[in-house]
Amino acid sequence: MNRQSKLSTYRDDPYAQAYPETAPFWAAAEKGQLLLKTCNQCKRAHWYPRIVCPLCASDDTEWKPASGQGSLYAFTIVERADPPYALAYVELDEGPILLSNLVDCDIRAAKIGQRVSAVFRQTPDGRYAPCFTRIT
Numbered sequence: 001m002n003r004q005s006k007l008s009t010y011r012d013d014p015y016a017q018a019y020p021e022t023a024p025f026w027a028a029a030e031k032g033q034l035l036l037k038t039c040n041q042c043k044r045a046h047w048y049p050r051i052v053c054p055l056c057a058s059d060d061t062e063w064k065p066a067s068g069q070g071s072l073y074a075f076t077i078v079e080r081a082d083p084p085y086a087l088a089y090v091e092l093d094e095g096p097i098l099l100s101n102l103v104d105c106d107i108r109a110a111k112i113g114q115r116v117s118a119v120f121r122q123t124p125d126g127r128y129a130p131c132f133t134r135i136t
């Protein structure tokens with residue numbers, strides 16, 4: 001049996017919920033751009049998006065475009081799914097670590113530390129969520 005190791009659809013519920021305060025994130029994601037909430041007080045980005053910075057408690061935060069680039073922090077292949085898919089933690093170059101899916105690549109050749117880039121996949125409710133593909 002030839003089991004596919006590629007994933008073409010988003011498999012898990014998005015972790016950034018569709019609240020009014022995350023509307024800018026989803027609007028940008030629909031256009032293929034990753035936004036991160038960034039704190040104007042401590043200058044650090046955080047994930048998931050929050051109104052109050054979890055790193056310094058300032059409410060002076062704003063949405064900023066992220067590079068969409070990062071490295072594979074950890075991952076697991078969910079073998080019980082058909083086809084299997086990769087659930088991955090990605091450490092963005094801006095600092096935050098996102099739980100996402102590894103897509104459009106050979107997930108069995110994935111290695112911790114590999115460079116990855118954001119690609120967007122439509123969720124069952126019609127939004128677009130960031131997934132990641134290997135670029136090395």
Ligand SMILES: [Zn+2]
Pocket residue numbers: 039040041042043044053054055056057058
């Ligand atoms: Zn802060």
